[in-house]
Amino acid sequence: MTDESVLREKLATCTRIFSMQGLLGLFGHVSAYDPKSGCVFISPGMGKDKATLKANDILAIDLTGRPLEGPAEPPVEWPIHTTLHAARSDALAVAHLHSPYATLYAIARREFRPVTLQGALFADGVPLYTEAQLVKTVAQGERLVKLIGHRRAALLRGHGIVAVGRDLEEALFASLILEDDTRKAMQAAALGELEFFSEGECRAFATEDDWRRRAHRAWNYFAQLEARWDRQPATGAGPLA
Numbered sequence: 001m002t003d004e005s006v007l008r009e010k011l012a013t014c015t016r017i018f019s020m021q022g023l024l025g026l027f028g029h030v031s032a033y034d035p036k037s038g039c040v041f042i043s044p045g046m047g048k049d050k051a052t053l054k055a056n057d058i059l060a061i062d063l064t065g066r067p068l069e070g071p072a073e074p075p076v077e078w079p080i081h082t083t084l085h086a087a088r089s090d091a092l093a094v095a096h097l098h099s100p101y102a103t104l105y106a107i108a109r110r111e112f113r114p115v116t117l118q119g120a121l122f123a124d125g126v127p128l129y130t131e132a133q134l135v136k137t138v139a140q141g142e143r144l145v146k147l148i149g150h151r152r153a154a155l156l157r158g159h160g161i162v163a164v165g166r167d168l169e170e171a172l173f174a175s176l177i178l179e180d181d182t183r184k185a186m187q188a189a190a191l192g193e194l195e196f197f198s199e200g201e202c203r204a205f206a207t208e209d210d211w212r213r214r215a216h217r218a219w220n221y222f223a224q225l226e227a228r229w230d231r232q233p234a235t236g237a238g239p240l241a
Contacts, residue, residue, distance in 0.1 A: 007032050007041055008055040014168045015043040017222045018097060019050040020229050020236040023179060028097045028160065029075045032168055033085040035092070038062055040082055045075025051231045076136050083141030084148070084164055091164040093171035098160040101183040106155035112178075113196040115188065118240065119181035121152065121174060121211060123202035128155045129162075153178055165215070172222070173215035180240040 011032050018024040028050070031042040040061050043053060060068040063086050065078045077096060084091040105112055112126040127147050135141055135156075144162065148154045152174045153163040161178060165171035188194055197205075206214070222238060229236035 003034070004037075004039075004041075005055065007034060008058045010168050011041050011043060011058050012053050012055045013223060013226065014093075014095075014172055015050050015053045016229075017172060017226045018095070018175070019053075020226050020238075021176065021179075021222075022233075022237055023097045023099045023175065024050045025098075025233075028095075029077070029081075030093070030095045030168070030171070031081040031085070032093050033081075033091075035089075039068060040078075040085060042074055042078065042081060044072070045077070051229075051233075077134055079138050079141030080135045080144065080162055083138060083145045084162075087142075087145045088150075088164065090166050093165045093168045095163045095171045095175045096160060097163070097175055099175065099179040099182075101186060102155060102161045102179050103159065104186065105182050106160065107158050109157070112155065112182065114181060114202055115185045115194055115196055116181050117197070117205055118177050120197055120202035120205040121177050122181075123199050124151045126153050126155055126178065127151065128157060130157045132157060134159075166212075167215075169215045169219040170212065173211075173218045176218070176222075176240060 011030060015030050027046055029043045029045050031040055033040050041058050042061060044057060044059060059072055059074050061074050061078060062068060063082045065074060065082060080096050081094045084094050114120050114122055129144050129147050135144055153161055155161055163171050163174040165174055185194060225236060225238045
């Protein structure tokens with residue numbers, strides 16, 4: 001397969017995994033950027049069944065949002081993806097999701113602080129984008145880029161999350177960890193005071209190379225689950241236990 005066909009297949013698989021995990025449904029989209037060609041491959045937005053997405057369903061646009069093939073239009077929030085791809089060499093994959101538990105943090109304006117060792121991935125924090133609008137313009141996307149800075153993710157007020165990675169494996173892993181950590185924090189809060197991991201403890205837990213290996217192992221695990229998933233809602237989610 002060509003590089004493009006490989007990237008399309010991986011993006012379709014990533015989208016289906018997010019659907020299996022309950023993080024993509026009516027809303028949300030994922031992208032991968034090929035800096036050699038300047039092409040952004042992006043999954044369809046609202047209304048497309050993400051659980052059955054195939055490589056030939058993937059859309060191609062340039063960094064200005066212009067479709068590069070066919071009449072299909074990209075998701076309205078394409079600037080989330082293109083501005084991050086353009087601004088950061090380490091943002092070759094971007095996920096915008098309406099993750100249930102992480103979105104509750106964005107609604108409650110709760111500061112994210114890691115409560116699990118895996119949550120140490122976010123030692124630099126997860127900032128909150130406070131604009132009460134969809135990110136539909138390049139100017140809005142650039143403000144989001146400035147907010148995220150060098151970090152791995154951001155919460156979108158009353159909306160969802162954005163997560164980035166050097167590849168789709170990393171974007172998937174970051175998104176799953178953020179959702180898992182917010183879920184566990186909310187559940188543990190019913191038992192008493194939360195104990196957070198400090199920035200120093202987070203940085204001591206794993207190196208960047210460690211995180212990269214973890215992300216690729218997680219990809220293999222979830223890809224195997226997805227391959228035997230029955231495509232029915234809420235029947236295939238795999239835990240991060």
